[in-house]
Amino acid sequence: MRLVDYLGGDERVVQAARVSYGAGTRSYREDAGLIDYLLRHHHTSPFEQVVLTFHVKLPIFVARQWIRHRTARVNEVSGRYSVMKDDFYLPAAGDIALQSDDNKQGRREEALEAGEAETVRDVLEQGQREAYGKYRALVGQGIARELARINLPLSLYTEWYWQIDLHNLFRFLQLRLDSHAQKEIRLYARLVLDIARNVAPRCCESFERHVLGAVSFSRDEFAELKRRLAAGPDRARSNDARSDDSDNAVDNANLPLSGKDLERFEAKLDTGRQL
Numbered sequence: 001m002r003l004v005d006y007l008g009g010d011e012r013v014v015q016a017a018r019v020s021y022g023a024g025t026r027s028y029r030e031d032a033g034l035i036d037y038l039l040r041h042h043h044t045s046p047f048e049q050v051v052l053t054f055h056v057k058l059p060i061f062v063a064r065q066w067i068r069h070r071t072a073r074v075n076e077v078s079g080r081y082s083v084m085k086d087d088f089y090l091p092a093a094g095d096i097a098l099q100s101d102d103n104k105q106g107r108r109e110e111a112l113e114a115g116e117a118e119t120v121r122d123v124l125e126q127g128q129r130e131a132y133g134k135y136r137a138l139v140g141q142g143i144a145r146e147l148a149r150i151n152l153p154l155s156l157y158t159e160w161y162w163q164i165d166l167h168n169l170f171r172f173l174q175l176r177l178d179s180h181a182q183k184e185i186r187l188y189a190r191l192v193l194d195i196a197r198n199v200a201p202r203c204c205e206s207f208e209r210h211v212l213g214a215v216s217f218s219r220d221e222f223a224e225l226k227r228r229l230a231a232g233p234d235r236a237r238s239n240d241a242r243s244d245d246s247d248n249a250v251d252n253a254n255l256p257l258s259g260k261d262l263e264r265f266e267a268k269l270d271t272g273r274q275l
């Protein structure tokens with residue numbers, strides 16, 4: 001992946017915001033504060049003034065997830081026009097894992113044992129070789145490229161130019177850096193963020209602080225949080241505060257959270273992740 005070119009940066013975001021806020025800010029600190037303010041208040045249009053264009057080579061299965069982000073402008077290599085290259089993604093042995101038990105969309109954390117993983121890699125590689133060999137044979141017979149390609153696998157690499165403004169790039173990153181996203185697209189998203197950091201470092205820092213690293217609370221979660229803070233450190237955890245034989249016993253029926261909602265809240269506090 002490479003950055004083809006870009007328009008604007010931190011300064012452009014600040015200048016654009018000044019148009020709406022009047023004379024506005026002066027120093028770096030004030031500019032940084034303004035960027036934070038804009039992000040915190042979802043004042044998104046100044047970030048749309050910054051535009052980045054990437055050239056990306058990616059497997060088709062990643063491209064299918066990526067293309068769902070409709071607010072970008074894309075130009076992709078044409079398999080109708082060009083003969084596709086013999087270039088496929090093969091996962092590393094350490095990335096091959098069984099289906100997760102608790103996440104229907106994902107794989108388990110632990111990889112397969114090395115020998116088993118190599119067997120899986122062999123199966124995948126053989127399928128790729130066979131499909132590509134047959135594709136080239138059909139092309140060699142003069143079959144139209146748009147038809148010869150239709151059995152090629154999702155692991156085939158494609159390429160595109162991807163142009164997006166900074167606001168929508170942040171939205172892409174928020175969704176695709178999340179642990180629920182597939183590992184392969186997460187790695188691309190990490191690269192996109194690293195590149196964007198060179199273009200708009202202060203905006204990216206603010207995004208990482210206020211969006212990526214942030215956890216939001218529902219009304220009831222926030223009520224529970226306040227209740228625990230008021231209870232003080234010794235009785236902060238719900239198990240203590242909920243015991244029914246102490247002098248300070250609380251009426252469980254009036255607690256803001258229970259059941260799955262309470263479990264999710266506890267997990268949020270423990271992991272610091274948006275769940």
Ligand SMILES: Cc1cc2nc3c(=O)[nH]c(=O)nc-3n(C[C@H](O)[C@H](O)[C@H](O)COP(=O)(O)OP(=O)(O)OC[C@H]3O[C@@H](n4cnc5c(N)ncnc54)[C@H](O)[C@@H]3O)c2cc1C
Pocket residue numbers: 068069070071072168171175176180181182
């Ligand atoms: C972990 C994960 C799992 C997913 N699983 C699935 C799945 O199983 N099946 C599936 O189909 N998709 C799945 N998706 C894709 C997901 O539903 C979104 O399509 C994708 O993340 C793009 O998000 P978006 O629409 O917010 O982004 P963008 O397309 O960039 O849009 C940004 C925002 O602009 C607005 N917008 C843009 N275009 C329109 C429009 N035409 N009409 C109305 N509003 C518009 C919307 O408010 C939108 O939120 C998954 C995504 C993630 C991250």
